[in-house]
Amino acid sequence: MPITISRQEIERWPNTPSARALTDAGPGSRTITFRLPAVDRAVPVCRSLTRSWLDQQHLTDEDIRHTALLIATELATNAIVHTGSAVISANLQRNKNHLRIQVRDQGTTMSAKHWHNAPGFGRGLGIVASSARALGTRIERDGTRSIWATVPLT
Known part of the structure; x- marks a missing residue:
């Protein structure tokens, strides 16, 4: 069952029951x-939730943590910035060999903005691809x- 974070919880994060329960x-x-x-403030909340889950998994290797947090942040940012998702x-997911980080959006693109012409945009998936063992879309x-992207645990 998914954990649903409301817009009100996003604004008060981390002072919410959901944040305390996960911690x-x-x-x-x-x-x-x-x-x-799908609001800008959701990106650091996604990162915080990912960090809490990594803690619960007892994943302490800093390289794995850094990579997982980077990927979760980039994928969430792309879903929020580059789509019209609500x-x-x-x-x-974790198995004995790797982590799989997947972000799903509602699949609509924002035609009003041309991200390829904006400075600072367009590097996120490249960073994810160079950091992950595998990267894909569906x-x-x-x-x-x-x-989705996978991060090796070894």
């Missing part, structure tokens, strides 16, 4: 999904889009 939780599931409103979801019949 205080013991060892967590090898999979977590959280749904966030909601995004992030799914984190578009569902309903138009939703998922972008």
